[in-house]
Amino acid sequence: MSNTDLHYLGVKEIARMIRAREISPVEVTARLLARIEKLDESLHSYALVMREQALAQAQEAERQLLSGGPIGPLHGVPIAVKDLYWVAGFPTAAGTTIHKNFIPSTDSTAVRRLREAGAILLGKLQLTEGAFATHHPSIPDPVNPWHPNHWSGASSSGSGVATAAGLCYASLGTDTGGSIRFPAAANGLTGIKPTWGCVSRYGVFELGASLDHPGPIARNAVDAALLLGIIAGNDPLDPTTLPETRLDLPESGHDLRGLKIGIDHAWNSRGTDDVIVRALEQVVNTVKNLGGEIQEICFPEVRTVVDEWQVNCGVEVAVAHADTYPRLASEYGPALTRLIELGRDTSGMRYQEVLLKRAALRGKVTKLMSDIDLLIVPVQPFAAPTHEQLGALAQDPELNARLIQYTAPFNSSGHPTITLPCGFTEGGMPIGFQFVAQHGAEALLCRAGMAFQQATHWHQQNPGL
Structure with missing residues (x-):
């Protein structure tokens, strides 16, 4: 098998x-490491x-395979995780730059579960x-493998680029305002x-604790569901995790028969x-x-x-950075500085107003989703925005809101979504959309994603690297 076929x-x-x-596992890992180097x-x-470490893990995975020992669903598969x-x-x-020398003594729960499933950490x-919103001024932005002049997404930029470019088979990201999607x-x-x-969220550096959602990025819905099933579940180290211990995720989805799918054309086109x-x-x-039944909703x-x-x-985020900001403020980039200062300047009364409006939205979305x-x-x-189009993002609240x-x-309501490719621009840049479901309905999302991808080919396209 050629490298082109494999990665x-x-x-x-x-x-x-x-x-x-x-x-x-050793051959797979070595090939991907060579591709990363290239x-x-x-x-x-x-x-x-x-x-x-990756090569040592691969050698151990090979030894376990040859000895006939128990193996997990990701045995020998090279994965990478957002930093x-x-x-x-x-x-x-x-x-x-302020945390460049922070070396944890333990794995995050999600990483531990990947290891237990047999994954190789690249x-x-x-x-x-x-x-x-933006990368630290001293750190180069990850480059979109479809076209270097276009945005690679934020904040899980490296996760998207590495997975799309064949530098890992899948990755973990986090999403606070759109950072997986x-x-x-x-x-x-x-x-x-x-x-x-x-x-x-144990062992995952915070941006906004009540908004942060760890999750997988993969090349298709089958793989994303596989990873989610491995990393999800109750964790005594994170008391905010849901009580369910596992997700009953499907391995395939053939159609959408019997499902009511809502769409608000006015909102979607605004x-x-x-x-x-x-x-x-x-x-x-x-x-x-x-076979899905489309329903017009508001x-x-x-x-x-x-x-x-x-x-x-x-x-x-001001709370998350309280140990280092403002003490090390000069080492922060402009976008994160502005966000922290906004938080530090916000009164308790103003914050409570925001939380009440957020709670109201959660209730309204939950009610809407009960009917579809x-x-x-x-x-x-x-x-497919260009870097030039997004250049003012860090300084323009209106652009960021759009x-x-x-x-x-x-993120505010906590409802789950799956993002799927659904086309390309005239310039050949990918376009995606979201299915959204009720709280806890990840199995339904994965079924819908698999069914959609059995009927389409967008997810099978790869950048020409």
């Missing part, structure tokens, strides 16, 4: 090949490549500073933002590029062909909650 395979397929001994000098997706997740003995910089993936859409990938509390609106029309047609007004997302997040099974929503209102108008509401 773009899915997680489930490469795991099958390893179990069948068609290829060894390409990542220009893509900048990795904050840290754990080469020696917010603790990995024992390795730095977790969180996209900053390294830590780059992200925006502290997982907010933006990179998934920008790089032609599938990403799941689970229900808040579905995946443990200031949204025509190419995205047209792509959503094709999504609706596919859903109908799969989504609750979200502008106030979207506008106040930064206030909510700002207070929480799924909701179709864009990921963002403009397709960017997150379809993502932040579901």
Whole structure:
């Protein structure tokens, strides 16, 4: 098998090949490490490549395979994680310079569960500073493998780039205002933002604790569901995790028969590029062909909650950085500085007003979702933005509010979403959309994603690297 065939395979397929001994964990890991060495000098997706440990893990995985010992669902499969997740003995910089020497003594719960499933950890993936809007001025931005002039998504930028470029088979990201969904859409990938509390946040550096959602980014819904099933579940180390111990996720989804799928055409097209609106029309047609029943709905007004997302997040990020800000303020980049200052300047009364409006939105969305099974929503209102178009993001609250108008509401409400590729722009850049479901309905999301991808080919396209 050639390198070209190997690095773009899915997680489930490469795991099958390893179990069948068609290829060894050592060979797979060595090939991906060679690809990282060849390409990542220009893509900048990795904050840290754990080469020696990865090869040692691969050798142990090979030994276990040959000895006939028990193996997990990710046995020998190379995965990488956003550099917010603790990995024992390795730095977790969180996209900053102030934490570059922080070395945790234990794994995050999600990383531990990946290891227990047999995954090989290739390294830590780059992200925006502290997982907010832009990268630290001293750290190169990860480069979109479809076109270097276009946004690679934020904040899980390295996770999106590495997965799309064939530098890992899947990755972990986090999503506080869109940070799994933006990179998934920008790089032609599938990403799941689970229900808040579905995946443990233990050992994951905070941006906004009540808004942060750890989750997987993969090349298809089958692989994303596989990873989510491994990392999800109750965790005594994180008392905010939901009580369920496991997710009953499907391995396939053939159709959408019997499902009511809501769409608010007016909201979805509000200031949204025509190419995205047209792509959503094709999504609706596919859903109908799969037996889904489209229902016109009216989504609750979200502008106030979207506008106040930064206030909510700002207070929480100020708490998360209290040990280092303002003490090390000079080492922070401008975007994260502005967010922390906003939080520090927010009064308790103002913060309570924000929380009450957020709670009201959660209730309204929950009520809406009780009448339908799924909701179709864009990921963002403009397709494949260039770096120039987003250059003012850190300084322009209005632009940021527009960017997150379809993502932040579901961080505020905690509802789960799956992002799926659904087309390309005329310039060949990927477009994504979201299915949204009721709290705890990840199995339904994964079924819908699998059914959609059995009927479409967008997720099978790869950048020409």
